[in-house]
Amino acid sequence: MADDGHPHVLHKPTLFKVFGALIVLTIITVAVAYLPLGPLAMPVAIAVASTKASLVVLFFMALKDDNPVNGLTFTIGTIMVSVFIAFTLFDTAFRGDLGNVSSQTIEEIEKEQEEAQEQQIDPENLRVAPADYPDQQGATSETGSEN
Amino acid sequence: MATDTDPAPAPATTDVEHDYHPEHLQHHFVSSEQQFDSAKLGMWLFLITEVLLFSGMFVAYAVYRQWHPETFAAASQTLDPVFGTVNTLVLLTSSLTVALSIHYIQHDEVKKCVYNLLATVGLAAVFMGIKYVEYMSKFEHGVFPGGFFDPHGAHYEFLAQVPYASQFFSIYFVMTGIHGLHVLIGMGVIAWVAYYAWKGAFSSEYYTHIELAGLYWHLVDIVWIFLFPMLYLI
Known part of the structure; x- marks a missing residue:
């Protein structure tokens, strides 16, 4: 042959x-x-x-x-590899970019929110009206979330 | 395997091909040609699954490098580019020798074919030797994958201060480790093929095993072609 x-x-x-x-x-x-x-x-x-x-x-x-069929096999495989890499990076490289103006990732924000939920809420923070805290102006701004 | 018929490459000779029935030709194939092509297509399909196996690790590399570029740049400084370059040249040469072995068996030069196959195995052993030296110098300094990462010693201490440095080394050890495993398997396969070639099992008529072993070996080389700059150089 x-x-x-x-x-x-x-x-x-x-x-x-x-x-x-x-x-x-x-x-x-x-x-x-x-x-x-x-x-x-x-x-x-x-x-x-x-x-x-x-x-x-x-x-x-x-x-x-x-034989062209071998080339076809290989080409399809490599195209799949580039799809695999590109589409994974579309996710991981831009996480937290959409609908999120802070520099934190979504993961970090969620973690922060979870931690905030677990915290004991000080009764002082439950006061809402300005009349509720005549002596500490602006105390709530620290605990208030941006989201 | 005597060749008294001279198979002309034309469809008109199908009858001749059919009557001519060499020992290696399995009865469910029309011709040696078809048998060879089928085996080769099967090998390419296998190679693609190998490519996809490695691509998973390349994706991990891409994602973590994109997340922590400074870590990867700093941690890769601890890999010696001289070892990496020598190993690249060694593997490229072994790819040449395995291609030459196929060239020689296609011209019925069995001895030269076997020598080139053995040279391939030898070069693969050199590659693994260098890899062993590299791994040992890392282990000595506590540079282990995953949770065992505990760098110490002059050139490695700073890694403890580099955030996510262990991620780089986990990826490094898994990628080069699985690649190294492929090199070891390739050595076994090529040595086995060389043994049968030496015993006269193959000729220009029938050398499917050498061809497929060669294809596998080239793929191992290709994986290293990508690993080398990604891990050692940038």
Whole structure:
């Protein structure tokens, strides 16, 4: 089945070229890590790593010349991985942002409210009308919740 | 496995293929080609489940890094990028040798195929050796995953002051640990395949086991390609 020219056969010079490219990309991976890229550091690192992974998949794993159904399997899988990561981050990265103007997360606010409920309420705090506390102006503002 | 028929790659030869029935061809397949392709598709499906297994851990990494970026930047300083870079080069080379072993078996050069498979196992052992040294230097200083996290010693003391530092190391140990487990399994599989190749079980006609072991090994390499910059460099 493996006569030369058959699509499955791995071409030796190609393997060495790909290997060389992978080594160069590894050096680039290390080099860019020392550049002051700030918030771009992670996207750049992922981009270089993805390039390396693509080379391995296309040439070493020979997906380039392989039966397309294998490529389809792999592509669908990787799309699912990006959905998994992106949609999880849509949640975790923006928790507490919606309908919440304080810097606290929803979790922290809920915890605070629970703690407040557990506290014994001082009868003094139950006074509402200004006439109820003629001697301590503004005492309620401390316990009043922003929500 | 004698090859007196020269299988021409055309659908017209189906009858020839059918009459030609090598030992390795199971009766429920039409041709060796079909048997090989089926096995390979099965392997790709398995590899995708592996990718999804690792993606769960990559999600954990992404979420916790996004929540505590300073912690991850500080804690990753304690990982030695030299070890990480050497291990990357070792695994890339092992990927090349396993690809070469497939190249050689496709040209019926069994000996060269076996040598390359053994080189792959050797390089994997080097990788695990370096990983062992890294793990031990962490354990010595109380850098354990989860609740056992108790950093001490010159270069690690500051971690006790870094909030959530144990999260980084839990993720580090779980990701590299499960990756390391895959390396160990790969070593076993490739050594087993090398043994049968040496005994003459494979040829250019039939080398499914080597092909599939190679695919698995490349995936292990790919996982490391991502782990290396994420854990060691940034």
